[in-house]
Amino acid sequence: MTTTPDTPSGDLDARNEWPCPGISPHPVRVTSECRALDWDAVPQGRYRVVEHTCSCRTVFYELISCCGLYMIHRVIRNRPPEHAFTGRWTLREAREIWRQVLTGQVR
Ligand SMILES: [Zn+2]
Numbered sequence: 001m002t003t004t005p006d007t008p009s010g011d012l013d014a015r016n017e018w019p020c021p022g023i024s025p026h027p028v029r030v031t032s033e034c035r036a037l038d039w040d041a042v043p044q045g046r047y048r049v050v051e052h053t054c055s056c057r058t059v060f061y062e063l064i065s066c067c068g069l070y071m072i073h074r075v076i077r078n079r080p081p082e083h084a085f086t087g088r089w090t091l092r093e094a095r096e097i098w099r100q101v102l103t104g105q106v107r
Helices: 091-102
Strands: 047-052 059-066 069-076 082-089
Touching (some): 047 069, 059 091, 069 091
Antiparallel strands (some): 059 069
16 A cells, blocks of 8 residues: 555645745645656665755655656655655656646646
């Protein structure tokens, strides 16, 4: 069974344990038609962060560049933190998925 970090009620999203720098975007709550991405525990290799969502949330996401392709990195700030990676996209594809993650259409 896969765990879903974002509940429709937004309980996890609403938790605010870290100060909000107010610079990066905050993903909105998932929509009822939210599609599930296929998350993997490990990246394809070394990566570089291109964009990230706000670090004040319990769950935050990074758009990363990895081995010439793009992936999304999800961090659930448990103890210890849980990391998950998905995708092997071109920048164009990755930007579209990133937009859908931010707008709650995929997670
Ligand atoms: Zn914030």
